[in-house]
Amino acid sequence: MKKETGIPRALSYYNNYPFYKGFFDELGIKVILSDKTTTKLINDGSKFVVSDTCLPIKVFMGHVNNLIEKGVENIFVPSIQSIGYKINNCSKIRALPDIVRNTVKKKIRIIEPVLDKTENIGIFDFCTQIANSFEIYDKKQIKKAMENGFSYYNNFLMMTQSGIPYIQALNNSLDGIFEKKNIELVRPISLCIMGHGYNLFDERISLNLIKKLEKMNIKVYTSLDVPKDKALFALNKTGEIQYWANELELTGVAAYCMQNKKIDGIIALSTFGCGPDSLMVNEINYHAKDKKIPMIHLTIDEHTGEAGFVTRIEAFVDMITRSKKQNLIKKQELKPLIKEKQTEIQAERYKRDK
Amino acid sequence: MSYNKSEEKLKREIFSKRDNTIKNKDRIIAWPRMGRIDIPLKAIVEQLNSRYVIPPKNSNKTLEIGVKNSIEGICLPYKLNLANYITALDMGANTLMMFQAPGSCRFGNYTTMAYKTLKKMGYRFDMVVFDMYKNKMKQTLEALYHVTKCKNPIRYYRAFSLAFSKMFAIDEAEKQLFYYRPREIKKGESEKYYKKWLKITEETNDIKEAKKLKEKIKEDFKSIEIDKEKSVPVVYLLGEFFVLLDPFTNMEIEKTLGDSGVEVQRQIMFSGWLEHVLKPSFIYKQESHRQRCERFAKKYMKRPTGGETIETIGDTVYGAKNGIDGVIHIMPFSCMPEIVSQNILPKVSREENIPVLSLVIDEQTGKAGYITRVEAFVDLIKRRKRESEKCQNQETP
Ligand code: SF4
Ligand code: SF4
Numbered sequence: 001m002k003k004e005t006g007i008p009r010a011l012s013y014y015n016n017y018p019f020y021k022g023f024f025d026e027l028g029i030k031v032i033l034s035d036k037t038t039t040k041l042i043n044d045g046s047k048f049v050v051s052d053t054c055l056p057i058k059v060f061m062g063h064v065n066n067l068i069e070k071g072v073e074n075i076f077v078p079s080i081q082s083i084g085y086k087i088n089n090c091s092k093i094r095a096l097p098d099i100v101r102n103t104v105k106k107k108i109r110i111i112e113p114v115l116d117k118t119e120n121i122g123i124f125d126f127c128t129q130i131a132n133s134f135e136i137y138d139k140k141q142i143k144k145a146m147e148n149g150f151s152y153y154n155n156f157l158m159m160t161q162s163g164i165p166y167i168q169a170l171n172n173s174l175d176g177i178f179e180k181k182n183i184e185l186v187r188p189i190s191l192c193i194m195g196h197g198y199n200l201f202d203e204r205i206s207l208n209l210i211k212k213l214e215k216m217n218i219k220v221y222t223s224l225d226v227p228k229d230k231a232l233f234a235l236n237k238t239g240e241i242q243y244w245a246n247e248l249e250l251t252g253v254a255a256y257c258m259q260n261k262k263i264d265g266i267i268a269l270s271t272f273g274c275g276p277d278s279l280m281v282n283e284i285n286y287h288a289k290d291k292k293i294p295m296i297h298l299t300i301d302e303h304t305g306e307a308g309f310v311t312r313i314e315a316f317v318d319m320i321t322r323s324k325k326q327n328l329i330k331k332q333e334l335k336p337l338i339k340e341k342q343t344e345i346q347a348e349r350y351k352r353d354k
Numbered sequence: 355m356s357y358n359k360s361e362e363k364l365k366r367e368i369f370s371k372r373d374n375t376i377k378n379k380d381r382i383i384a385w386p387r388m389g390r391i392d393i394p395l396k397a398i399v400e401q402l403n404s405r406y407v408i409p410p411k412n413s414n415k416t417l418e419i420g421v422k423n424s425i426e427g428i429c430l431p432y433k434l435n436l437a438n439y440i441t442a443l444d445m446g447a448n449t450l451m452m453f454q455a456p457g458s459c460r461f462g463n464y465t466t467m468a469y470k471t472l473k474k475m476g477y478r479f480d481m482v483v484f485d486m487y488k489n490k491m492k493q494t495l496e497a498l499y500h501v502t503k504c505k506n507p508i509r510y511y512r513a514f515s516l517a518f519s520k521m522f523a524i525d526e527a528e529k530q531l532f533y534y535r536p537r538e539i540k541k542g543e544s545e546k547y548y549k550k551w552l553k554i555t556e557e558t559n560d561i562k563e564a565k566k567l568k569e570k571i572k573e574d575f576k577s578i579e580i581d582k583e584k585s586v587p588v589v590y591l592l593g594e595f596f597v598l599l600d601p602f603t604n605m606e607i608e609k610t611l612g613d614s615g616v617e618v619q620r621q622i623m624f625s626g627w628l629e630h631v632l633k634p635s636f637i638y639k640q641e642s643h644r645q646r647c648e649r650f651a652k653k654y655m656k657r658p659t660g661g662e663t664i665e666t667i668g669d670t671v672y673g674a675k676n677g678i679d680g681v682i683h684i685m686p687f688s689c690m691p692e693i694v695s696q697n698i699l700p701k702v703s704r705e706e707n708i709p710v711l712s713l714v715i716d717e718q719t720g721k722a723g724y725i726t727r728v729e730a731f732v733d734l735i736k737r738r739k740r741e742s743e744k745c746q747n748q749e750t751p
Contacts, residue, residue: 049697050693050696050697050712052687052693052696052714053693053697079657079659081657081659088660090690091459091660091661091663091690091693092690092693092694094659094660095655095659095663095691095694097656098654098655098656098657098659098694098698099694099698101654102654102697102700102701102702103697103698112656114657241466244463273427273688274427275427275689275690276463278425278428279428279463279467282425282467286470
């Protein structure tokens with residue numbers, strides 16, 4: 001069997017790729033990535049699944065298709081069932097290998113490891129399953145590969161948490177470079193984006209949202225800035241629990257930013273037809289209203305036009321800027337008013353005294 | 355592990371924010387409507403000496419209330435449940451029972467959401483969650499004690515055996531109805547029988563009598579005159595739990611099919627499910643429905659993935675292997691687990707050679723949205739059946 005595997009550049013790729021890469025490298029398995037998401041790729045992927053399926057799954061299918069076109073035989077499609085006791089993923093992510101198996105006509109081999117903490121199938125079992133499907137059974141070797149994966153992954157996390165942009169951190173971690181950014185630019189407005197990594201960091205799906213905001217001179221907080229444990233703590237503090245496996249990327253981050261950062265607004269980015277998101281966004285909306293933080297919910301699908309999308313963001317940012325200015329003016333105007341009044345009174349007194 | 359446990363504890367705490375300020379004698383219990391679940395539940399609550407209100411059957415009005423008070427993009431069962439709660443609270447209820455579905459899908463999240471929504475609307479109530487995930491008899495009893503404060507174990511025994519007998523009776527009546535409806539000579543006769551027996555079941559309060567109900571129903575239905583010669587195709591009805599069991603939500607598809615001469619079989623039945631949930635696994639010796647589904651679905655799905663996906667796939671394969679003529683798969687719009695099924699079913703249908711029709715229940719389009727498709731599907735399976743019968747006849751001259 002060929003020691004190579006294709007990894008679709010979608011879904012768990014965005015959060016876990018450094019780990020996968022480190023792991024496969026150490027085992028001596030060549031990794032082939034699919035191309036970046038394009039409109040054509042999405043259209044190709046949509047043909048595999050029914051139209052009500054959410055966009056990220058269509059994108060995933062597009063990437064699988066892309067790998068097949070490249071002639072890759074083994075495709076890595078993990079089934080991440082749960083990441084903690086009864087903290088499940090959404091059904092579509094859990095059933096990912098099954099969806100691929102039953103919708104792709106061409107004969108491929110699916111590498112389908114399962115991670116299911118509810119049933120006590122942990123990360124080591126996950127890695128063992130991968131290695132076994134490449135006929136590697138040596139436990140020591142697997143452990144070592146796992147450690148290598150984690151070291152890539154931890155570097156990646158540390159870099160992103162220090163404020164390095166996603167792509168740069170990803171490339172650095174793969175090249176074994178470690179850098180930290182300590183100077184933070186002070187920007188007039190800061191926003192928190194809650195959204196799945198696979199939506200946010202896919203430049204096609206998110207229509208480059210982060211870059212667009214940064215161009216408008218806005219500081220953006222995303223799931224990359226917030227460590228998981230802190231996000232969970234903040235979430236519990238608001239009286240909510242982690243119900244979904246990828247919940248911390250959304251509610252956790254938003255809760256953390258609301259409590260610890262001076263944010264001026266929240267942007268919720270989700271895709272049309274996503275079940276968990278509609279609940280999570282609602283949950284945060286509930287708390288944001290209490291704190292009077294403005295919030296906007298952007299829903300995208302494959303037909304979302306860039307122009308309309310930009311208009312909505314701009315309107316939201318404008319609104320924030322305006323209300324911020326007004327608050328500033330209110331604060332500043334009060335003082336001179338008082339002074340003027342005082343001088344008036346003094347002048348009158350002066351007149352009277354004369 | 356310890357981390358997991360504390361997490362679980364926290365969850366339970368949040369889920370069971372119980373309100374003990376409501377005095378026991380003032381408690382009025384209510385629960386959401388789903389099919390005829392009210393009959394057994396009423397029996398339990400009555401036996402435990404508590405008061406209750408039952409909101410009216412799900413209808414367009416219920417849906418309206420639900421849609422008005424919930425967010426967009428949430429699934430249909432939630433909207434209906436919420437509306438049931440609101441009407442019940444308006445009718446004077448102050449203790450709400452909430453059931454969590456076995457598939458552990460979005461439903462788990464719904465309890466907290468419904469709780470918050472109702473509190474925000476200004477209602478004062480106590481919400482008790484019945485977590486129906488793997489055998490949970492102890493928790494169920496504990497929750498029941500909380501709402502009724504009944505200490506007498508004999509009463510619990512009576513309550514449960516009555517409820518179970520009633521449930522079996524209802525299921526039996528339903529099965530008979532499915533069988534007789536397409537075959538009856540006088541249109542509407544079996545439905546009359548069915549309604550009659552539901553009423554009797556509802557009114558029976560004696561345990562011994564209740565236990566006999568099932569047999570009696572079987573006997574009684576036999577007096578319906580049927581057309582023995584008629585060739586009746588059999589269709590499996592599969593899909594999302596709530597939609598399957600609530601006739602309003604599935605727009606009485608069972609009746610539509612029965613009237614057009616098709617026998618419906620439903621694998622997900624109340625009693626089967628409740629038995630599986632409540633009885634400890636060592637009593638449950640035979641292969642449960644779920645296990646059977648996992649076995650049959652193996653070729654297509656290697657793992658259960660939440661909701662009723664594995665049941666849908668497994669039963670389709672099982673049906674195909676057991677001479678079922680077709681499968682109708684129903685799901686609410688935007689249901690996540692069933693979208694997975696919907697994606698897998700075409701291949702199952704092709705490879706197992708069984709026709710499958712997927713219907714998405716959309717509250718906006720209503721029945722008109724799918725009736726022509728159902729008719730076309732019925733024609734298709736009838737034709738297929740005729741052809742295969744012809745083939746058989748030719749083979750054995
Ligand atoms: S979480 Fe939402 S976007 Fe992600 S796969 Fe599930 S439904 Fe789709
Ligand atoms: S199974 Fe479907 S309808 Fe039921 S809670 Fe889950 S998504 Fe909603």
